[in-house]
Every structure is written in structure tokens, then in C-alpha cells.
Amino acid sequence: MAVLSKGKLSRMMLERLLELPDGVKNLKENVTFQLGLVAQLSSTRDISAAWNETKKKAAKLHPDRFILDGRGILHWNDGRVKILDQNISSANFKKLNEFADAEGCDVNSMVSKLIASYKKSKKKITYSSIWPTRVCCGLDSLAANNRSSACIKLSVRMNSMESIQQAKKIYATGRY
Numbered sequence: 001m002a003v004l005s006k007g008k009l010s011r012m013m014l015e016r017l018l019e020l021p022d023g024v025k026n027l028k029e030n031v032t033f034q035l036g037l038v039a040q041l042s043s044t045r046d047i048s049a050a051w052n053e054t055k056k057k058a059a060k061l062h063p064d065r066f067i068l069d070g071r072g073i074l075h076w077n078d079g080r081v082k083i084l085d086q087n088i089s090s091a092n093f094k095k096l097n098e099f100a101d102a103e104g105c106d107v108n109s110m111v112s113k114l115i116a117s118y119k120k121s122k123k124k125i126t127y128s129s130i131w132p133t134r135v136c137c138g139l140d141s142l143a144a145n146n147r148s149s150a151c152i153k154l155s156v157r158m159n160s161m162e163s164i165q166q167a168k169k170i171y172a173t174g175r176y
Helices: 006-019 027-035 037-041 044-061 090-103 107-137 144-157 161-173
Strands: 066-068 074-076
Touching: 006 027, 006 044, 027 037, 027 044, 044 066, 044 074, 090 107
Parallel strands: none
Antiparallel strands: 066 074
């Protein structure tokens, strides 16, 4: 038999939650402790249901103080918690599923492969755009015709048209 309804218990929890000072850990334990005898006489099921309702109300009514993350955990809104974007458009979701089926794997492994590929391509661009200028700058002791061929050989090894163009510009300006 319930002492109070879930709605009244939730309202009481929200009042106690708003009285807590910022940064307190274990919000549910502190709120139920402050309820005292009411919490002791209520069943665990009623307290859990009321707490779930309280979390949603707190995040909705007081977004300046509380954040409810994707897993349903209530946090203080102090800027430390970043809510991850979990939404994907239906068109992109369909494309991703079709792509995963074509590759013969599940969507999770496909996303992992796409992330790894993105990181790898980002590293290549950064590495190829910096490396030839650093190497070519240290070739002062070579003759002018050797400088150009050394820079271009390095660029060709890196398989990047961008680095070849950059090596040619370095040679043309004379700033080795």
C-alpha cells in the first residue's frame, strides 16, 4: 500500500532537489534521505517511479540547473557534461544501412570504419602539407638544381599533388 501517490512523491522530491546546493553528488540518495519518514514508508518501486518523473521535470523546468543525458542520468548544469548528438536523419540512416548491407557488416562496425578512415585521411592531409616544407627548408648546402629535384622526389614519395605544388612554390620563391 502506497503512503503517497507517485505524483505527490515526485513533487516533494522536486522541492527537495531544488533545495540542494550546487555540486552535490548522489542526487537520488540525498533527496530520498531528506524525505525522511515518507521515503521509508514508500516502496522502492514508488520511489523509483517518482524519481524518474522528478528527473524529467527538473531537466524540463530548470534547464539552467539540471541536465538529463541520453541514458536518463540527472546532472548539474555546470558546463562539464556535454550531451552527445544521437539524432541521425532518416535519409542518412537508410543510406548507412544500405551501405552496411552492401559491405556485408553491421552499422556499428561500418561507423567505426568510417571514423577510422576519416581520422586517417585527416592525418595524411596534415602530414603531407607540412612535411615537404620542413625537409626542403634544410637543404641549403645542395646546389640549386639538386634542391628542386630533392623536394620533388620527397613530394612524389608522399603521393600528394598538393605537396608537389608546394615543393615547386618553395623552389620558385628561393626560400629553402
